[in-house]
Amino acid sequence: HDAEMMDKKSSDTRSSDPPRTFDYNVISDNTVESPRKEGTDIKRFEESNESELNITVRNRNVILNSCQDHGPSISRTYHQDEMSQMEEVPEINGPSVSIKNLQQMSSSLLEMLDDPEESTRELALTLLVEILEKQRKAMENCIDTLIVKLLHATKDAALKVVNQAHICLTTVVTQFDPLTCLRAIASQLANQDEKVLIVSINSLSKLVIRLSQDNLMAHLSIFLPALLDAFENHSPYVRKAVVLCLVDTYLKLGPAFLPYLERLDSAQLQLVTTYASRLSQTSFIAVDA
Structure with a gap:
């Protein structure tokens, strides 16, 4: 198992070993990330079906009807006003939608991520995806809060909520200001929840790839x-x-990164440099071909 092999404290690395394949990064009980491929992270959502993303803001009856099976609830009453306001907005990317309205809507949607009802959380994330894709300016002032909310949503018990949270999070860390995202992600690296920590580190990798060498070095x-x-x-x-x-960081910075890894023991350091070397050689062969 890849994870068990990484735990091996040995400095004896055979140069004849075949290049390591990073199969799957487990990020929650419900989802896995696909094998890492060069240059695919940032444009992951460019190929999304436009018709699927062209979601109009849902009528409040969508939420109310979806919750009928659960009987009366506090969340239905609490969010009724918010959904009434959203009902008045014809389309998220329509000409009549102002940034101010979208900011107010986004604030309500962020609150809805803590709702006890799965259908409400899922709808909130669906609308957030739409806003992020088509009116990202409305979210620029709340990226820190959004990232933290999304990280915690990735450990939701509902698979649909988890998947939507990952879509939102990947959109944010690949399309919004990387330094703003970096600070928000870094705040969660000490989180004791395994799922949140893994998703935070995987998101950090996406940001490392986006940053320039100078910016990355300055913010290590x-x-x-x-x-x-x-x-x-x-x-x-x-x-x-x-x-x-x-x-990823070593591949971006090269040998200049080594002095920052003094805390690692010899086996850990060799693990990092060996995999970096293999990935570098693999990329070189692919480009040469």
């Missing part, structure tokens, strides 16, 4: 200490995510 202090702490986590899946993130 924001995330690196907590990332190295996570290398000692009891979960092999957390440690695997840490290795992949350190490899």
